[in-house]
Amino acid sequence: METKVTLYDFGSGPVPAHKHVNGGGWVADTAHVSPGAYVEEGAQVYYLAQVFDQARIYGQARVSGQAKIFGQAHVYGQAGVSGHAKVFDSALVFGEAEIYGQAQVFDEAWVYDTAQVHGHAKIYGHAQVSGDANRCS
DSSP, X not given: OOXXXXXXXXXXXXXXXXXXXXXXXXXXXXXXXXXTSEEBXXXXXXXXXEEOTTOEEOTTOEEOTTOEEOTTOEEOTTOEEOTTOEEOTTOEEOTTOEEXXXXXXXXXXXXXXXXEEETTOEEOTTOEEOTTOEEEO
């Protein structure tokens, strides 16, 4: 019996992938999204990224690299989380914001608009980073 492999191009050429059971977004077979998490059609999770718990990825958002999204965090709009970044608790990343490197966004923090958080920066509590802000440490 022949096994059919579904391929999807996340931007670097087609790779084995599947649509997530909860939302229909694309997930590379090398990434992990738990069944309780939500990846909306149009959103992407690829490379070795992981999405757990009740985290939600929607809009045209991208989670890649070895990034981890968990808790009740939301990543949406055209936001991207990559590298070894983590977004967790009830944090929100949206708009065209980019979180990468070893950065962490957690608690009830928001990162949005075209803001970038990278390096070893930590955004937490009720902090809001927006506009063209660029946070790095």
